[in-house]
Amino acid sequence: MLGIMMKEVKFLTEKSQDKEKNLSFKEQILKDLAGEKEEQTPSSTSQSEADSASAKETAAAEDFEARPASVDVSYKVAENEKAHPQVYGRVDEEDKKPNEVLSRANRANNTVKKKRQNTLARRIMTTVLLIVLLGLVVTGVVGYTYVSSALKPIDANATEYVTVEVPEGSSSKQIGEILEKKGLIKNAQVFSLYSKIKSFNNYQSGYYNLQKSMDLDTIARQLQEGGTDTPQPPVVGKVTIPEGYTLEQIAEAVTVNAAATSKKTSKTPFSKDDFLAKVQDEAFISKMVAKYPQLLGTLPSKDSGVKYRLEGYLFPATYNYGEDADLESLIDQMLGAMNTNLSSYYSTIEAKNLTVNEVLTLASLVEKEGSTDQDRKDIASVFYNRLNQAMPLQSNIAILYAQGKLGKKTTLKEDAEIDTNIDSPFNVYKKEGLMPGPVASPSLSALEATINPSKTDYLYFVANVETGAVYFANTYEEHAKNVEEHVNSKLTQSSSTD
Template sequence: MTDHKDDKQKTPSKMSFKEQILAELEKANQIRKEKEEELHQQGLREDELRQKEIEVQKATQRTAELYHEYQKEAESQTVKDSESLTIGETQPQIVPLSANHLVAEAIEVSEIESIESFSENNSLEEDSGSESYAVYSESETSPLEKQTTSDRSNTNQTDFSESQEESLEKSDENFKEDESDLSKTIPFTPLMANDLDPTGLTTESQATILSNDDIVHYDHSENDKETLTEKQNETSTDEGGLVKKRAKRQHVNRLANKISLMIIAGILALMLLVAVIGTTYVYSAVNPIDKTDKKYVQVEIPVGSGNKLIGQILEEKGLIKNSTVFNFYTKFKNYGNFQSGYYNLQKSMSMGEIAKSLQIGGTAEPTKPVLGKVLIPEGYSIRQMAKAMEDNVNTKSTKDKSPFSSETFLKVISDDVFIKEMVKKYPRLLSSIPKKSDAIYQLEGYLFPATYNYYKGSSEKEMIDQMLATTDAKMANYYDQIENDGKTVNEVLTLASLVEKEGSTDEDRRDIASVFYNRLNNGMALQSNIAILYAMGKLGDKTSLAEDASIDTTIKSPYNIYTNTGLMPGPVDSPGVSAIEATVKPANTDYLYFVANVKTGEVYYAKTYEQHSANVEKYVNSQIQ
């Protein structure tokens, strides 16, 4: 900033044109570098820097061309500028100037005034952002110093202008046209920061000073030109280096981003691979080890064993793949309360099937491994049982067969020696079995309906023995009551075999049992189709309603309870616990008749024959027609 406190006019510093040019270029380069650094810090894009570099190179090339023209004209122009005017001790020496030079000086003064006005109005802190630089002769005083002097200095400037006009009048006729230009008014244009060229001058100012053919000429050596060229080359090198550094840094950043993305993608791929492998492993661990291996493996589960210990035992036996998976699987599925004991398990069992078996409980002593199972449903006759013995119900496939045959089963069940052995073994159960001459099968109704395991080496005799043992165990609760009621086990099982087929619910069975007892007590025939079908060998076969209604009730057979009063010689099927319970403890009614709706199965009871006939017509005959 100009120091307005100094009223004295400063002595102009004598500086050669070369030094001024170099000084101005150095300052311009400094301003340009500061601007580039500022633009760089603000994140100027690479293409903007490249465009800026091109503009600087063009400006430098134009300056060199103007300087070359200036050298040529300096050689041909008459040196009249060496004379100077001395105005007092403090006035600067005035060099006779051409018209164009005066115009340039006037423009420079106007520009400097504009710059100072712009600087004061905008309060800029940095002088480089608001200063304008111009070229002055050795004998000139800086316009900036003229601007900052006192009122006295302004008076001297007026005298200086008058002397300049006198000088112009004596100039060569060749500059008359230029003199006419002085009469024109030079418009004042405020200088903005954006109007500054990298050299520190405005575009208009450069054009006025450097592009005129009548520009002020000075003598300069070839060394000055070389120095200027070196400065320009250094400027271009610095700018090129900055662009290269920025491009290199961007390349490094792009490379780093690519590497980061590759690392992240690799981690995600690894996590996905681990998840897939883990899921596959858990799935294989939950499923059976070998679906085709039907061999049994005996396992002992100690008392107080937890899920983790049980899993380790099963893994050691080769029944599961991983004990840790078993531990988490059983907890996730809420399998618990595993029982101690001995178990016979298979590798073809899934983890869930093994867990369910452990919840049921094992045996106190080691047992043979179970090879399969046979199912005897409630109400099956011995003839139906013989066929059921051939099927292994331990698997989902219906093609799996047991080692038993129906022929062998029927042969054993009719063997007198075997029957005598069983009577001795289960006296309370078999002491009242019918005679062989009276019954079709003496052990009919004595084989309890249930699911039975068979083992390696099991035979039909062992299976029948197992069934008799089960019936004996179930009847143990009723032996005393049967004896107290004056009945036999054979009578109870015989009547229970009818109740099993006639009734479908516990309540119906108790009511039906009461009807049979009421009829027996009144000397009436039981009149049940079940016994007739058994005598005909059709019990268990699929028959139509018309066939059941038209059954021959006149056949000669001890099982024809239409013509014979009392019970049949023995049971016609194997009753379940519900039918046995209803027979031992029947309902207390006075019904003598019952009939079931052939479509709904609902049972209707009657005390008289007329009521019963009406029910038969309504719920049977009308349905058949």
Template sequence: MTDFKDEDKTSKVGDQNFKDRILKELEEANRKRLLQEEAERQRRAAKAERLQKEQELERQASEALKKQEEERESLAAMQSEFTNEQSTSFALDNHKHSTETVSQSASIFHSETLSPTSPEPGSQSLNGTVDSDLANTATSEVRDWISEIDDDSAESREEDRVSAAPHLTASRYSMITKSESEVSDFSGESLVPPSEQTVVSLEAQNEAVVARIEASKTVTEEVRTPMTRRKKNYKIAAKITGVLVTIIVIVGLLTAFLGYRYVSSSLGAVDAKSKQFVTVEIPEGSGNKLVGQILEQNGLIKNASIFNYYARFKNVSDLQSGYYNLQKSMTVEEIIKALQQGGTAEPQQPVSGKILVTEGYTMDQIAKAITDNVNTKETGDKTPFKSDDFLALMTNQTFINEMVQKYPKLLADIPSADEAKYQLEGYLFPATYNYYEGSHLEDVVDQMLLTMDTTLAPYYDQISSSGRTVNEVLSLASLVEKEGSTDEDRRNIASVFYNRLTIQMPLQSNIAVLYAMGKLGQETTLREDAAIDTKIDSPYNIYEHPGLMPGPVDSPGLSAIEATVNPADTDYLYFVADVTTGNVYYAEDFATHEANVAKYVNTHLESSGSSNE
């Protein structure tokens, strides 16, 4: 008979060893799982940090992310497809592996439990029942496990759109561990986890996916970097261009300003305060360029080229040859005007100054005029002459006699010293006169007498043939100078005086009476002019004395002299001027004249008197 006790003991020992081995394997699997979870946790933390950095970079490059989004969608589709394939493959492998494991476990358990020896009837039946239930239960659990794997795979695909591939691997290991625990808890046995080769393969695949994602991001960064560089370079180039344009504009404006200042300075005087004269000769046929060079060499201008350009700009083409006395205080415009007037054939003494005698000046006014130098830009510049010295010379009989001998035609009929206040009154022609270094008053007066003699030279024969003297013509011309303002009025007024002289009618000119009163040349009001003393005892009172005065009362100009020599042919005996407009009204009879006086003089006198009251 067979001893079933030993066999049963042996079976129990085998079962105990099997359970110990299963427990060790489960502990080892659990330890690996914990290690994998820790590694996965660290990997997730690193991945989260990397994702945070990437999101920051993505926010900073919004334009580049638009293109990257298309690439990411494409990569996400590829990753999803890859994940589906891996999930399906992994589930099938696990299902097959689990089934084989359960079958092997069941077979081992069944073979060890049901030995070839005759078991006890009760024991065999029990083992068969347990074997069948265990197999059915394991198969059911495996199906549920595969279903959970499929559900988790679908969820993991959604998570893979945001998270990295290592998360998928950890999730799978979690599901494997969970399924193994459930089967172990139910059957008391353990399922074998995926092999290390399978884990390594999955990790390699996941790392490949991560590498592809990283490569895509690297490519995106490489694409984005040139774009960023181009934008940065464009901004830098724009700033540089703006700075360069600003510098060019500033330099241009500064150059224009300095150029304008230089040209303006070159057209001005070399020395505005200089009174020194420089004698230069301009050769015949000289052009503007040569003239400019001569002037620059003599220190009269600053730049010959600018002189030439200015002359061309002003269309100057009539510069005359000859000798010129020019000053460094003269501007280019003044020098051009002097060169247009013409020079002298021989060098002349430089002019120190100029004296201006205006038409209608009396001898007292001329005495003041000779003290003012008008050949300067400075107001108040004086000549070396004195008014008292001039008036003393005008009463110096020796000097007067010398002049009479020098200009016999002009001065043959001058009034005597007893008759006239100044014998040479009216004989000094009004004009501008030069004086030179070392000039005397006698030289200046001599120039004035010479100019009058030269002016009357064409009329001497005509005056002589008319039966009049030079003194009479100049005396009448001195009245015409003050009474009229236009050539036509002066010829008509001269006609009135001649008509009165013909009928021996008093000339009745206020001009002569004002001279007798010492007020001629002074400013007077209308009322003062109308209130002149027509009864004054003076040979110049031509209200009381018929005929002309002893001599002229002022220095007449050429217009008054010509009007007196060639008067108009009229029958006028009267004239009156509108005191406001200066228009002259003529009459042949006294009644018409009285009406003109009432209208053009008295009316203004009344309005002037009422306004003064």
């Protein structure tokens, strides 16, 4: 308050100085006093009083000038000002500056504070989002890792078999629970979900021999192949015999494990030489003849000119073998399969005055000469028509077998250049009738075509060994035309490009 009063005095003083042309305060007082004297009419009785008053005024002026500039303020006024401060007169720009600076500072502080709050909020939100994302990533990684692990084998090095029974009508969920309890898979739910994704909905009931080294997919696929009615010894491998294989080719095939998943298990316990020795073992053959009399009752004799007595009698298929399997049991399976497939035809064969050996021999040619069911039926009709007219069969397949080339890749030129003068009981160019035995293992399709051939008048046919196409004719002239068009012309074109 005192500071404000001092500023007010300063303001009034400066204003008076401007108005009185910078006269001093003392001079102004004296001037005012002099003016008052001129206006008054002096009387004789008050002259002394006037002089005395003048002297007092002069002294008062001097005393006022000598005192420091101050303003006396009463106690009540001061208290009132403290309670209700007031500003008198105009306010200079300088008086506003502290308040403006304070206001700006407050605003700046508020802005900084808000920025800090916003920054903190953003950091909190970012942290929360990162935690959530990290949680999702971790969950995804853990889930993916777990599922991937559940698809893998329980023990990749396991060799033992576990027998599992799948009851009839079991759902994929129930099968998964059975497999999990047996320790073959890690999680039944993963098995059920995998089955749904892969559309594996054809699981078969029965007994299965499974391994912990199998992955989930292998187990699922094996369960769709069908189990056995009763528990069987575990299968450790498979041997596949393709249709039309010669016995020597079969001897090679039995050394390869068709179910191998690695080089370690790619070989079977059987060898080619042991196999060929077993199929020529007369004691073993006699044992099999006794076991399958209908199939082997007309088996070629040892001195009939055949190379292998059991040639053509082993049915082409895939065979399982166990840990204790031997070649005798494996060959027994193959003979048993041929016996099973022919069992429904034995009466028909007998009714047509044919023997099983004749059917198998003719069917082996039909198998190698034709590629489609219809071609095979038509080819079989040609052979029967020629046999009925005492004409040689003139099959290149029989000559190739006699030369030891059957089963090997043959070009059109090599097929056309076969030695039809070869001295062999399999030379059906010179010899009438059938060979002494089959040249390969015929398929069920070839067997059916031979037993029930087409009814035609065809006496000739020529097959393109490169394309598999077969061309039939009733007369030799038509046949010669087919040979020229479909064989000789191709040979000429081939020679011109060599």
